Amino acid sequence: MPLVNAKDMEAKALAGHYAVGAFNINNLEWTKAILQTAQELNSPVMLGVSEGANKYMCGYEVVADMVKAMIKSLNITVPVALHLDHGTYEGAKKALKAGYSSVMFDGSHYPLEENLEKTREIVTIAHFLGATVEAEVGTIGGEEDGVVGMGEVADPEECALLKSTGIDMLAAGIGNIHGKYPANWKGLQFDALANIKAKVGDFPLVLHGGTGIPEDQIKKAISLGVTKINVNTECQLYFQEATRKYIEAGKDLEGKGFDPRKLLAPGVDAIKEIVRIKMEMFGSVGHGND
Numbered sequence: 001m002p003l004v005n006a007k008d009m010e011a012k013a014l015a016g017h018y019a020v021g022a023f024n025i026n027n028l029e030w031t032k033a034i035l036q037t038a039q040e041l042n043s044p045v046m047l048g049v050s051e052g053a054n055k056y057m058c059g060y061e062v063v064a065d066m067v068k069a070m071i072k073s074l075n076i077t078v079p080v081a082l083h084l085d086h087g088t089y090e091g092a093k094k095a096l097k098a099g100y101s102s103v104m105f106d107g108s109h110y111p112l113e114e115n116l117e118k119t120r121e122i123v124t125i126a127h128f129l130g131a132t133v134e135a136e137v138g139t140i141g142g143e144e145d146g147v148v149g150m151g152e153v154a155d156p157e158e159c160a161l162l163k164s165t166g167i168d169m170l171a172a173g174i175g176n177i178h179g180k181y182p183a184n185w186k187g188l189q190f191d192a193l194a195n196i197k198a199k200v201g202d203f204p205l206v207l208h209g210g211t212g213i214p215e216d217q218i219k220k221a222i223s224l225g226v227t228k229i230n231v232n233t234e235c236q237l238y239f240q241e242a243t244r245k246y247i248e249a250g251k252d253l254e255g256k257g258f259d260p261r262k263l264l265a266p267g268v269d270a271i272k273e274i275v276r277i278k279m280e281m282f283g284s285v286g287h288g289n290d
């Protein structure tokens with residue numbers, strides 16, 4: 001199946017009470033691991049790409065072409081969306097031009113009017129090209145690729161205004177944080193999520209900072225309307241841990257253990273493992289052909 005936008009998969013997730021995982025990619029190994037796991041589990045999936053990761057992988061066109069070609073060569077038949085994560089106004093336009101099927105325009109740091117206006121423009125371009133748009137109010141806490149958020153909880157009125165720009169998915173801060181959660185984290189603010197849901201109705205809501213959120217909170221968030229959950233750091237931590245073990249066990253020094261295809265294999269398997277855990281937790285397994 002060629003790249004798809006997120007419209008259909010999000011509508012199905014909303015109706016089926018599960019969430020689609022959006023896993024950030026960093027290179028070919030990451031992309032392959034996530035696509036193969038989605039296929040094995042018959043799950044829809046979104047590949048998230050931050051602007052930093054995009055730059056690292058030599059730009060929007062390289063990423064879009066790699067993902068499209070990999071879907072074809074690996075015979076991936078489950079729905080896959082290629083999604084710009086926390087895009088700037090310029091970045092979102094470049095990603096759309098290069099063939100991304102979905103973008104997040106993160107205007108949460110702009111004054112509300114400017115966020116609404118810029119979001120409207122991105123929506124017009126994206127929809128013309130058949131792509132979907134996620135936008136954000138109420139910043140997500142923590143730091144990701146140099147984007148630092150203070151973690152405000154989104155105002156339901158502002159969520160409704162952002163929805164009225166024509167976006168397809170809404171990211172609203174509810175006490176979630178990018179990266180590892182600190183020991184004193186208070187957990188997701190479900191009353192805030194319920195208030196947002198009451199204001200925007202049945203509409204795809206996005207939960208950022210999926211790393212380390214306990215399963216009961218994930219399930220509750222899905223029951224309150226979350227249909228897309230972003231995971232980045234946890235894949236990195238799994239990759240790092242497995243790679244560290246390989247090297248500490250001296251396996252890179254045995255035979256051809258230095259070959260990057262061998263050296264990176266345990267990390268790739270670890271990414272597959274955490275993606276499987278998350279897809280099962282999010283309930284998207286088996287929904288690839290809905």
Ligand code: 13P
Binds near residue numbers: 179209232234
């Ligand atoms: P984590 O790195 O905390 O999993 O967050 C990912 C994310 O929200 C990407 O936008």
